[in-house]
Amino acid sequence: MTSSTQNAIGLVQFPGSNCDADCIEAFKRLFQIDLHLIWHEEHEIPAHIQGLILPGGFSYGDYLRSGALAAFSPIMQSVKKFAERGGAVLGICNGFQVLCESKLLPGTLLKNVQRKFVCEMTSLSVTSEGKSPWHKALAGKSYRVPIAHGEGNYYIDQAGLKKLQSQGQILFQYSDDKGQASATSNPNGTLLNIAGIVSENGRVMGMMPHPERASSELLGSDDGAAILKVFMDTALKA
Amino acid sequence: MNYEVIVELKPEVLDTQGRAIKEALNRLGHEGLKSVKVQRRFVLEIADGVKDPAALVNQLAAEHLANSVAETFTAKRL
Amino acid sequence: MNYEVIVELKPEVLDTQGRAIKEALNRLGHEGLKSVKVQRRFVLEIADGVKDPAALVNQLAAEHLANSVAETFTAKRL
Amino acid sequence: MQKDLIAQSEKIGSLKQAPFISEEGDAFAAQLKKHKINQEEYKVLKTIVGRSPTLPELGVFSAMWSEHCSYKSSKIHLRKLPTEGPEVVVGPGENAGVVRLSGKLCIAFKMESHNHPSYIEPYQGAATGVGGILRDVFCMGARPVANLNSLRFGERTHPKTHYLFENVVKGVGDYGNCVGIPTVAGTVSFDKTYNGNILVNAMTCGTIHEDKIFKGYASGIHNLVVYVGSATGRDGIHGASMASDSFSSAQSGERSTVQVGDPFAEKLLLEATLEVLERGLVVGLQDMGAAGLTSSSFEMADRAGNGLYLNLDYVPARAQAMTAYELLLSESQERMLMCVEPSKWEALQECLKRWQLPFAIIGLVTEGGRMHIVKDGVLEVDVPVGPLAEQAPRYERPYEYLEKNYSDDETFRSTLAEIPFTDLLGKALDDTGFKTTIYKQYDHHIGNKTILGPKEEGAGLLWMKSDWANKGDEYIGLAVSTSCNERYCAQDPYTGAAQAVLKNYRSIVATGAKPLAVTDCLNYGNPEDPAVMGEIVAGIDGIGAACRALETPVVSGNVSLYNTTDGVSIAPTPMIGMVGKHPDVRNAVPAILKEKASIYWLKPKASKGSFGGSLAAKLLNASTTEHVPKLNFEAEKEAATTIQNLVQNKKIVAARDIGAGGMALSLQKMLLSKGFGGKFQLPGTTGPRDQNVIAFAEHSASYLIASKEPLDLDLTHLECHKLGEALAGQSEMSLGLATWPLADVTLRSKESLTI
Numbered sequence A: 001m002t003s004s005t006q007n008a009i010g011l012v013q014f015p016g017s018n019c020d021a022d023c024i025e026a027f028k029r030l031f032q033i034d035l036h037l038i039w040h041e042e043h044e045i046p047a048h049i050q051g052l053i054l055p056g057g058f059s060y061g062d063y064l065r066s067g068a069l070a071a072f073s074p075i076m077q078s079v080k081k082f083a084e085r086g087g088a089v090l091g092i093c094n095g096f097q098v099l100c101e102s103k104l105l106p107g108t109l110l111k112n113v114q115r116k117f118v119c120e121m122t123s124l125s126v127t128s129e130g131k132s133p134w135h136k137a138l139a140g141k142s143y144r145v146p147i148a149h150g151e152g153n154y155y156i157d158q159a160g161l162k163k164l165q166s167q168g169q170i171l172f173q174y175s176d177d178k179g180q181a182s183a184t185s186n187p188n189g190t191l192l193n194i195a196g197i198v199s200e201n202g203r204v205m206g207m208m209p210h211p212e213r214a215s216s217e218l219l220g221s222d223d224g225a226a227i228l229k230v231f232m233d234t235a236l237k238a
Numbered sequence B, C: 001m002n003y004e005v006i007v008e009l010k011p012e013v014l015d016t017q018g019r020a021i022k023e024a025l026n027r028l029g030h031e032g033l034k035s036v037k038v039q040r041r042f043v044l045e046i047a048d049g050v051k052d053p054a055a056l057v058n059q060l061a062a063e064h065l066a067n068s069v070a071e072t073f074t075a076k077r078l
Numbered sequence D: 001m002q003k004d005l006i007a008q009s010e011k012i013g014s015l016k017q018a019p020f021i022s023e024e025g026d027a028f029a030a031q032l033k034k035h036k037i038n039q040e041e042y043k044v045l046k047t048i049v050g051r052s053p054t055l056p057e058l059g060v061f062s063a064m065w066s067e068h069c070s071y072k073s074s075k076i077h078l079r080k081l082p083t084e085g086p087e088v089v090v091g092p093g094e095n096a097g098v099v100r101l102s103g104k105l106c107i108a109f110k111m112e113s114h115n116h117p118s119y120i121e122p123y124q125g126a127a128t129g130v131g132g133i134l135r136d137v138f139c140m141g142a143r144p145v146a147n148l149n150s151l152r153f154g155e156r157t158h159p160k161t162h163y164l165f166e167n168v169v170k171g172v173g174d175y176g177n178c179v180g181i182p183t184v185a186g187t188v189s190f191d192k193t194y195n196g197n198i199l200v201n202a203m204t205c206g207t208i209h210e211d212k213i214f215k216g217y218a219s220g221i222h223n224l225v226v227y228v229g230s231a232t233g234r235d236g237i238h239g240a241s242m243a244s245d246s247f248s249s250a251q252s253g254e255r256s257t258v259q260v261g262d263p264f265a266e267k268l269l270l271e272a273t274l275e276v277l278e279r280g281l282v283v284g285l286q287d288m289g290a291a292g293l294t295s296s297s298f299e300m301a302d303r304a305g306n307g308l309y310l311n312l313d314y315v316p317a318r319a320q321a322m323t324a325y326e327l328l329l330s331e332s333q334e335r336m337l338m339c340v341e342p343s344k345w346e347a348l349q350e351c352l353k354r355w356q357l358p359f360a361i362i363g364l365v366t367e368g369g370r371m372h373i374v375k376d377g378v379l380e381v382d383v384p385v386g387p388l389a390e391q392a393p394r395y396e397r398p399y400e401y402l403e404k405n406y407s408d409d410e411t412f413r414s415t416l417a418e419i420p421f422t423d424l425l426g427k428a429l430d431d432t433g434f435k436t437t438i439y440k441q442y443d444h445h446i447g448n449k450t451i452l453g454p455k456e457e458g459a460g461l462l463w464m465k466s467d468w469a470n471k472g473d474e475y476i477g478l479a480v481s482t483s484c485n486e487r488y489c490a491q492d493p494y495t496g497a498a499q500a501v502l503k504n505y506r507s508i509v510a511t512g513a514k515p516l517a518v519t520d521c522l523n524y525g526n527p528e529d530p531a532v533m534g535e536i537v538a539g540i541d542g543i544g545a546a547c548r549a550l551e552t553p554v555v556s557g558n559v560s561l562y563n564t565t566d567g568v569s570i571a572p573t574p575m576i577g578m579v580g581k582h583p584d585v586r587n588a589v590p591a592i593l594k595e596k597a598s599i600y601w602l603k604p605k606a607s608k609g610s611f612g613g614s615l616a617a618k619l620l621n622a623s624t625t626e627h628v629p630k631l632n633f634e635a636e637k638e639a640a641t642t643i644q645n646l647v648q649n650k651k652i653v654a655a656r657d658i659g660a661g662g663m664a665l666s667l668q669k670m671l672l673s674k675g676f677g678g679k680f681q682l683p684g685t686t687g688p689r690d691q692n693v694i695a696f697a698e699h700s701a702s703y704l705i706a707s708k709e710p711l712d713l714d715l716t717h718l719e720c721h722k723l724g725e726a727l728a729g730q731s732e733m734s735l736g737l738a739t740w741p742l743a744d745v746t747l748r749s750k751e752s753l754t755i
């Protein structure tokens, strides 16, 4: 790694973020890079940052709605600008919820239909319609990545859904071992088995599953590495 | 007939959610917010045939919707 | 000054919690219960000095307490 | 602030004195009863105080001398436990015990009960139980890496069980998930002995550098005492004495204000505490657990041999008009007491603010070893610190331990033989259940360390790579387990307690790890009943014997007594938590079969097994005169080395200890989750009358191991039988004379834990 890529990926820490350490560890182990940590109270995203991660956890305890309070923290104003400039942003779990709450991604994440937290391994397929770099790089395979959340039930109204579909913004769907997004492979009631989506320009991606946990065969799967790698490539190529 | 049941924490029980929301909103600059209480509101629709709907609502609220150890409720017809 | 904000799911969004409660109570023999809606109620206390408290409450509800994608809210002074 | 406090502390003599309690009449007797202080204890109290106490003083003594805080009934017996070993870094007496894993990498761990609060308000009770044990571990400077939980509920058909189960599980899950600590293992069972008194025991393991273990205290005269965290309400006042009380079903539900857990506040407190300790910003730090401000301040002062001056006017209060008594005894959650040198106060404040934690200076360290507590200009508490702890009551309560005579129970065995095998197996599966419903609600892989989690059905195993470990220990693992078979303990309190240690030992061994040390939570009934006290003494002796033989010292623990409802005590439940060291997690094996292999059964030579306290006896609703599996430490140790070697040499692909339900149930569970079946022999059968007896008998030192190559073991104390080949894609399975369709079992596994 060159020194410019060494510090080029930032990670935003909210009070209550708790998957930050796992992201840091996974990037170090997989790509030998140190993430640049950005505290929620900061107002600026350093100029050398080319990609941003919003990690999982329970920002502000998620006591209002998951992601709702974090969406308004000082740093999120800058994250919005960063995204508007075409910066690459990856929101994982609570980070995905924050992205929706801040309108960087459409829709929202409701309570799981079973009204219980769910922690298990899932299998993700990549939709074929999309043209984003994510779709291009990941299509044709399925990815075993674990979930752990209480509010991962993606919802958007009919018009919004049509738009998502027609623009190819749906990225991941929870699937069975045949790669089908079936009712039995839906872990939380999410619309169309949606597990992850991208923004219109394909630069902002949010997903409920945790790729940073699927970062070693020893931990049950290393399929998340490919996902994180696409993020790195997308961010650093710009 | 519709009834409303509002369930809230007893005043002496810590409202962790309300407190966290208030503090976060204060930090966002909304200094004028003095306190936030978080409650649950249920709207119950009761069938016409029920003899004493108010009594039924009270029973459901007391036995099922509110947890008497930590919460109190109020019920009224809408 | 106290304000009440009631946040509820838009009618087109399935209220899974309400449905589950209704079904469980029906199973317990409370057949007279036709439907249950579950909502959140916030009681906001606004400081006296605030110029337009109603506007503040509306802003807090719209921006923070309710999620416009799936929810609507009503606010009123208590 | 400091100057002002010094001035205040020097003017104590001129303060108004709070009234002493009146020692007359029924009111006095009622007062003592409410505080659970008996006449003898009151006499000692008066000699310590030198006069009649004030009401807050009485409250302080009541809390500090409660069973929960003082271990007054169990202390003299707990001394008999082995607490030392080469890897023990901190033994009992601190907030948590600490053992060395590799190099400077140490593990701090402890278990705590939250039984009574969880029965009253299961969600909050369980949640705050998790919060409390996390604080015990991180206030030593250790970063929590794993939670475990041990749950005992009443019968599934009991009307309260569903509600208690749902809410306890949700409470444990929500709290741990939000703080971000994986719950990697646990235990649960349902038995009528817990109908009116459930058990919720929580355990936490954390990592810490050997040279940075924090054992702080209130040292340095005039150092500041700082209150950190949530404001104080009237939560759980009398919690410490409540945990030492027994239930009566008539009054349950109205005992105490509910403590509410705030896992978000806990997460902030966790990060702030670890930062404060890492940066050396405080000289003392203690979490406010049971008996809140009282126990934390007294403990902190006592360890330093100093006194404290505390002004309660500065304590952040949540409720109006709280009295000194309430402020001192409240058990509001997520609070810490810190002691800081004035020169570090700036830095400490900056850190606490960054973590958004409320804080306040409430007093300072004083000379002379007295606790002076003031509120509204009134001297509320003025007692010597040392004697309060030193002269705490210790009871050598009378106990009766009746050695029962155990014998082979032919009546039981022939009844068992009559029942169709598949009925028994079905019932056994339903009774032990599948824990998916529980652990799906617990984040079990946050932290990126979980190699074996609850899905693998054995001990939890975490990958502990760390700069603090020895070179070459890059793949070192921490194995963790908790368990206790209460039926064994009911049948034979001594052997049952030893078996509880062994059960954990075997689970840890089955991953390939080496057991290191133990924590416990001794859940028993009323110690004033000599028969119950006998169970306690026997239990402690049993744990001691096993821990000595296995070289797994007890480094921390907790005692929960008075688990009784309407005068009936629970079955003895000495819950054990154990940690072990895995040399290389890359070789670790799960307790379920993931690929086809031959299955072998390892058990002590010529062991016939037994049915005392067995699952079979529970399923038949029969009592039996049989003994519980006899202790056989030689066989246990041989099994351990055998399996550890097999794992290290990559000779096996799965290993499972056999416990309740015997070999048949374990075999079925081992094969089930990935859908394996096959034809298996039942060694030693002579005909249909043997089938159930051999299949369901319970043994010590017994395991199933799965290997892809023929095993030829050189064994002295054990025998090893090949049972058969486990194959994928089977629709049937058979064992001995019985054959059954796998579809039934699969269906059961999906449904059995919905209560």
Ligand SMILES: Nc1ncnc2c1ncn2[C@@H]1O[C@H](COP(=O)(O)OP(=O)(O)O)[C@@H](O)[C@H]1O
Binding pocket: D149, D150, D151, D183, D184, D185, D186, D187, D188, D432, D433, D435, D438, D439, D442, D453, D454, D455, D456, D457, D458, D459, D460, D669
């Ligand atoms: N309360 C619990 N919390 C978390 N995990 C649990 C709990 N109870 C059981 N488990 C996990 O489920 C698995 C199976 O549990 P165990 O008690 O060994 O059951 P059995 O041997 O009857 O299958 C183990 O990995 C255990 O750690």
Ligand SMILES: [Mg+2]
Binding pocket: D457, D458
């Ligand atoms: Mg087991």
